[in-house]
Amino acid sequence: xxxxxxxxxxxxxxxxxxxxxxxxxxxxxxxxxxxxxxxxxxxxxxxxxxxxxxxxxxxxxxxxxxxxx
Numbered sequence: 001x002x003x004x005x006x007x008x009x010x011x012x013x014x015x016x017x018x019x020x021x022x023x024x025x026x027x028x029x030x031x032x033x034x035x036x037x038x039x040x041x042x043x044x045x046x047x048x049x050x051x052x053x054x055x056x057x058x059x060x061x062x063x064x065x066x067x068x069x
Contacts, residue, residue, distance in 0.1 A: 032058045
């Protein structure tokens, strides 16, 4: 049972969520923006919706890097 639980927690999404849980609000937006830069647009929508369903509201305007040209 412990092995199964350890294996599931190593999934990239779980590692990402663990990092978000430990980060304060400003770093949380940076982590989300960095993650969004690495995935395609369909996955971006899924990620934002998943975060919203878990009570994390991502506000891109709070992170200036999101709007850099």
